[in-house]
Amino acid sequence: xxxxxxxxxxxxPVRIMHWLNVVALTILLMSxxxxxxxxxxxxxxxxxxxxxxxxxxxxxxQKADGQSVGxxxxxxxxxxxxxIFGMSKNREGEWSARGFPWWATIPDNQWLSMxxxxxxxxxxxxxxxxxxxxxxxxxxxxxARDLAPDGRDWRSIGQSIADHLRFRHPTGxxxxxxxxxxxxxxxxxxFGLVPLIILMGLAMSPWMNSVWPxxxxxxxxxxxxxxxxxxxxxxxxxFVAIHVFEVIVTGxxxxxxxxxxxxxxxxxxxxxx
Amino acid sequence: xxxxxxxxxxNFLVRTLGATGALLLAGCNRLxxxxxxxxxxxxxxxxxxxxxxxxxxxxSMAQEFTEADRSPQFRANGTANPNSxxxxxxxxxxxxxxxxxxxxxxxxxxxxxxxxxxxxxxRTQITRHDCVEGWSAIAKWKGARLAPLLDAVQxxxxxxxxxxxxxxxxxxxxxxxxxxxxxMEDARHPQTILAYEINDAALPIANGAPIRLRVERQLGYKHxxxxxxxxLVDSFAGIAGxxxxxxxxxxxxxxxxx
Numbered sequence: 001x002x003x004x005x006x007x008x009x010x011x012x013p014v015r016i017m018h019w020l021n022v023v024a025l026t027i028l029l030m031s032x033x034x035x036x037x038x039x040x041x042x043x044x045x046x047x048x049x050x051x052x053x054x055x056x057x058x059x060x061x062q063k064a065d066g067q068s069v070g071x072x073x074x075x076x077x078x079x080x081x082x083x084i085f086g087m088s089k090n091r092e093g094e095w096s097a098r099g100f101p102w103w104a105t106i107p108d109n110q111w112l113s114m115x116x117x118x119x120x121x122x123x124x125x126x127x128x129x130x131x132x133x134x135x136x137x138x139x140x141x142x143x144a145r146d147l148a149p150d151g152r153d154w155r156s157i158g159q160s161i162a163d164h165l166r167f168r169h170p171t172g173x174x175x176x177x178x179x180x181x182x183x184x185x186x187x188x189x190x191f192g193l194v195p196l197i198i199l200m201g202l203a204m205s206p207w208m209n210s211v212w213p214x215x216x217x218x219x220x221x222x223x224x225x226x227x228x229x230x231x232x233x234x235x236x237x238x239f240v241a242i243h244v245f246e247v248i249v250t251g252x253x254x255x256x257x258x259x260x261x262x263x264x265x266x267x268x269x270x271x272x273x
Numbered sequence: 274x275x276x277x278x279x280x281x282x283x284n285f286l287v288r289t290l291g292a293t294g295a296l297l298l299a300g301c302n303r304l305x306x307x308x309x310x311x312x313x314x315x316x317x318x319x320x321x322x323x324x325x326x327x328x329x330x331x332x333s334m335a336q337e338f339t340e341a342d343r344s345p346q347f348r349a350n351g352t353a354n355p356n357s358x359x360x361x362x363x364x365x366x367x368x369x370x371x372x373x374x375x376x377x378x379x380x381x382x383x384x385x386x387x388x389x390x391x392x393x394x395x396r397t398q399i400t401r402h403d404c405v406e407g408w409s410a411i412a413k414w415k416g417a418r419l420a421p422l423l424d425a426v427q428x429x430x431x432x433x434x435x436x437x438x439x440x441x442x443x444x445x446x447x448x449x450x451x452x453x454x455x456x457m458e459d460a461r462h463p464q465t466i467l468a469y470e471i472n473d474a475a476l477p478i479a480n481g482a483p484i485r486l487r488v489e490r491q492l493g494y495k496h497x498x499x500x501x502x503x504x505l506v507d508s509f510a511g512i513a514g515x516x517x518x519x520x521x522x523x524x525x526x527x528x529x530x531x
Contacts, residue, residue, distance in 0.1 A: 046401065124320050
């Protein structure tokens with residue numbers, strides 16, 4: 001039974017779906033980097049050979065002295081990224097030419113077919129989990145009650161930005177609900193970023209292209225879709241980084257417990273500060 | 274005292290997280306090596322296959338492009354010049370002696386010279402070739418439509434797949450000939466052709482001379498080059514590794530629509 005200051009914050013279905021997302025997104029990112037490594041370059045347009053160079057490219061380049069270096073080209077600029085992008089040591093400590101290093105990919109060695117198998121399995125898990133979340137969120141009114149910003153939220157947006165920048169966190173009653181920036185971040189990720197990444201994944205499927213020939217050109221073409229899928233994945237990583245940062249600064253243990261058991265200790269007013 | 278406590282907790286959690294990450298990676302590698310786990314993962318691909326067929330019709334068309342969309346060069350991937358005496362002999366005489374054999378579960382097995390193939394109903398299409406590695410290239414293809422060719426040999430009712438046997442050896446010692454297979458739905462698709470021209474010129478050796486399969490709703494490895502023989506079968510379980518294609522035998526998916 002929760003004590004007087006323990007607030008029941010996250011319902012069981014939300015907690016289960018949250019941790020399924022953690023597993024699915026981690027594996028999707030790392031198996032996605034495995035797939036990217038099979039051709040570590042991104043382009044804009046309908047094909048990879050439009051006459052324009054790649055937006056991003058990771059390669060191993062042999063220099064005049066015979067030494068190889070890892071090179072990353074971004075919008076035509078070259079960076080020496082030996083050791084991490086283009087050329088890195090494998091698990092056995094041998095240098096090998098590859099986009100992202102072994103510790104960032106599933107499986108760790110170059111194995112495209114296995115990376116695809118992981119990616120598509122967990123893509124389905126993410127889609128099913130996401131659909132279940134939206135249905136649950138509508139049915140339980142979790143979305144309407146906890147995530148949809150109300151008038152008070154919109155009016156407090158300036159204050160909320162200022163509070164975030166000063167690392168001031170809500171206490172008492174205000175800590176029982178999401179703040180407006182939090183709500184907007186979650187809504188943008190749930191209804192904007194993640195659906196876009198999934199759609200761009202589908203845009204890369206030649207079979208799905210035939211549903212309505214030409215639909216992927218609305219996003220710039222198949223290679224553009226691949227680039228958006230990749231950039232979207234890293235925006236999601238940025239979201240997770242900010243999310244985890246906020247979790248830590250607002251009380252790691254308390255937040256973690258609330259996502260495991262549902263119980264959240266409401267920070268008392270001014271007393272602690 | 275609270276802050277020391279929480280710092281300790283934080284360090285503990287960071288270390289736990291790091292250890293969990295390392296375990297996860299090692300676990301994923303271990304699972305990839307097992308016999309059973311890739312089969313579990315395969316459920317995802319079966320689901321993609323089913324879903325793709327659910328939202329498209331049998332004859333849904335791959336996107337076709339304009340002349341201006343064509344890639345300046347069409348990348349030759351995989352085999353660029355088959356390392357076999359038989360193929361080199363055919364190439365030396367500009368494929369004048371080459372014949373495509375069509376057999377298996379058909380009423381009227383037949384063979385076709387390149388000139389005979391060129392006389393069959395043809396289709397020209399500007400399509401995008403998507404390699405499983407991630408790159409795409411757009412080219413104009415002309416070839417004999419497979420559906421009328423099948424009508425000519427009269428498939429038996431039990432024929433379920435068309436298997437394409439190719440001239441290019443995938444092993445250094447000249448063995449392990451490339452092969453691929455598609456189902457009858459794809460074989461009869463209007464855009465499925467045996468291409469003998471690319472960008473208005475005869476198909477060069479690097480791109481699969483004298484003919485390569487185009488099966489436009491699937492990834493590049495389904496588009497077998499250097500095709501020598503087509504067999505209609507009711508199952509590919511007994512052929513080579515039993516998975517319906519050279520890359521499929523290496524773990525790639527038979528349904529390459531995604």
